Amino acid sequence: MRMFDVCIIGGGPAGLKAAIAAGSQGLSVVLMDDADHLGGQLVKQTHMFFGSEQQRAGARGVNIAKELVEQVTSLVNVEVVLCTTALGLYDDLVLTYETEGSYRKLSAKKFIVATGASERMLTFPGNDLPGVYGAGAVQTLMNVYGVKPGNRVLMVGAGNIGLIVSYQLLQAGVEVIAIVEGGPSIGGYLVHASKVRRAGVPILTSHTIKEAVGVNCVEGAIVCELDSQWQPKSGTEQRIDADVICLAVGLSPLTDILWQAECEMVFVPELGGNVAYRDSTMCTSKPHIYVAGDVAGVEEASSAMVEGELAGLCAAKSLGVSGAHLTLQITSARSQLEELRSGPVGDKIRAGLLQAHR
Amino acid sequence: MLRISEHPILTFKHGQQVAFRYDGQELVGYEGETIAAALHAAGVKVLRKSTVLHRPRGFFCAIGTCSSCLMKVNGEPNVRVCVEKLKAGMVIETQQGKGDLREDV
Numbered sequence A: 001m002r003m004f005d006v007c008i009i010g011g012g013p014a015g016l017k018a019a020i021a022a023g024s025q026g027l028s029v030v031l032m033d034d035a036d037h038l039g040g041q042l043v044k045q046t047h048m049f050f051g052s053e054q055q056r057a058g059a060r061g062v063n064i065a066k067e068l069v070e071q072v073t074s075l076v077n078v079e080v081v082l083c084t085t086a087l088g089l090y091d092d093l094v095l096t097y098e099t100e101g102s103y104r105k106l107s108a109k110k111f112i113v114a115t116g117a118s119e120r121m122l123t124f125p126g127n128d129l130p131g132v133y134g135a136g137a138v139q140t141l142m143n144v145y146g147v148k149p150g151n152r153v154l155m156v157g158a159g160n161i162g163l164i165v166s167y168q169l170l171q172a173g174v175e176v177i178a179i180v181e182g183g184p185s186i187g188g189y190l191v192h193a194s195k196v197r198r199a200g201v202p203i204l205t206s207h208t209i210k211e212a213v214g215v216n217c218v219e220g221a222i223v224c225e226l227d228s229q230w231q232p233k234s235g236t237e238q239r240i241d242a243d244v245i246c247l248a249v250g251l252s253p254l255t256d257i258l259w260q261a262e263c264e265m266v267f268v269p270e271l272g273g274n275v276a277y278r279d280s281t282m283c284t285s286k287p288h289i290y291v292a293g294d295v296a297g298v299e300e301a302s303s304a305m306v307e308g309e310l311a312g313l314c315a316a317k318s319l320g321v322s323g324a325h326l327t328l329q330i331t332s333a334r335s336q337l338e339e340l341r342s343g344p345v346g347d348k349i350r351a352g353l354l355q356a357h358r
Numbered sequence B: 001m002l003r004i005s006e007h008p009i010l011t012f013k014h015g016q017q018v019a020f021r022y023d024g025q026e027l028v029g030y031e032g033e034t035i036a037a038a039l040h041a042a043g044v045k046v047l048r049k050s051t052v053l054h055r056p057r058g059f060f061c062a063i064g065t066c067s068s069c070l071m072k073v074n075g076e077p078n079v080r081v082c083v084e085k086l087k088a089g090m091v092i093e094t095q096q097g098k099g100d101l102r103e104d105v
């Protein structure tokens, strides 16, 4: 069985940064992803990022991914394995995985789980009809493969993802009929909201989708107004003709492997659902398992990158790597995270992290 | 036509155009794109029927997580076509029920 110092599961921004951090310390690292490319969610982000300059604000996600991938591939002690799905993680430091249809195992002293998040569903009649797609799916289809999801889209959710994907749909030449948002106000940044509004897309706050209409595929939707208790107001139903209903109603951490490994978990709505308890080094209740990125709490690529770096550095430290430089890097990563989560925008994340830290 | 022809930011580098079969029909797509993307571009949105109520299903997550898009590919059932890449000459079929594992595997 092959042995590594560090095994990283998931090659999104968090996993890539973790690999660069641990690899730069001279450790033998394996980075695996179930997709056939690295970059995770970043590869479909065509818009300019927010954040501080240190986390590449102003750069497009897809370009950030390219840079990180170049850095990873330049490290000879980091092995990248693609089209490989991590399946089981055990206390004897063994990981089982599937690749090319076969079931295999490897061993590592430390594991960093950076599996990201998956899209949330909403319950309404007809939500299983073809044409009801997650916002990430729409982005993948459109920005990676150059295929439009349809011709007329109803967007559900006015958080950043709903707003950004609406704008990207317009860029691809797809009509966005309206954005419905259950809450009384727009959740995403105002810059994104202004962009879609300027393009003539109405944002209906305190509105939701009641039903998807269609026989074999989506043909339309019934939307209605909500009162302050999020209850549908009767008589406010209206039908909207659309061939796509795009759900941008949030993400949940992809934690299957952490449950299976029996890490201690906690339900934290502010972080998107169940997450693993972790200490200040990103180590879970299992001393050989670290977490980083959306799997540790749904946030942003900027924080995912810094968390990945922090986890990679701390895993290296726990394996005996030392020195003033390492200590400095760890301190710097922590203060970057603090900065990213400061101010009113970080309120929710900070409240969530308090419940997940031990 | 659902293929994007012009885009302000992106240019799409497509692989070679290839032919494949979908439920007996001859269709074309690009090598390297997912089967789901090729089918979608060809106007095919219904990928399977649910096993109990036989309701139409398409893809949902497009990253291989939700299992909404299972189809039979070259005789093998339960292939997630949202992540499986298209190759020339593939035979893609709507799966009946849960699908049977091939006897030779």
Ligand SMILES: Cc1cc2nc3c(=O)[nH]c(=O)nc-3n(C[C@H](O)[C@H](O)[C@H](O)COP(=O)(O)OP(=O)(O)OC[C@H]3O[C@@H](n4cnc5c(N)ncnc54)[C@H](O)[C@@H]3O)c2cc1C
Binding pocket: A009, A010, A011, A012, A013, A014, A015, A032, A033, A034, A035, A039, A040, A041, A042, A045, A048, A049, A050, A051, A084, A085, A086, A087, A114, A115, A116, A117, A135, A136, A139, A160, A161, A164, A165, A254, A257, A292, A293, A294, A295, A299, A300, A301, A302, A303, A304
């Ligand atoms: C529409 C949209 C817009 C966004 N805009 C911004 C923005 O402007 N600024 C910003 O900072 N952030 C933005 N984000 C958020 C950002 O994309 C995510 O926070 C970030 O990608 C999380 O990184 P990650 O590495 O934790 O996970 P991911 O990027 O999701 O990567 C996880 C990887 O792990 C792989 N994986 C999962 N399970 C397994 C397994 N069992 N075995 C092997 N591999 C596995 C996955 O295939 C994936 O490649 C946006 C997100 C979306 C959807």
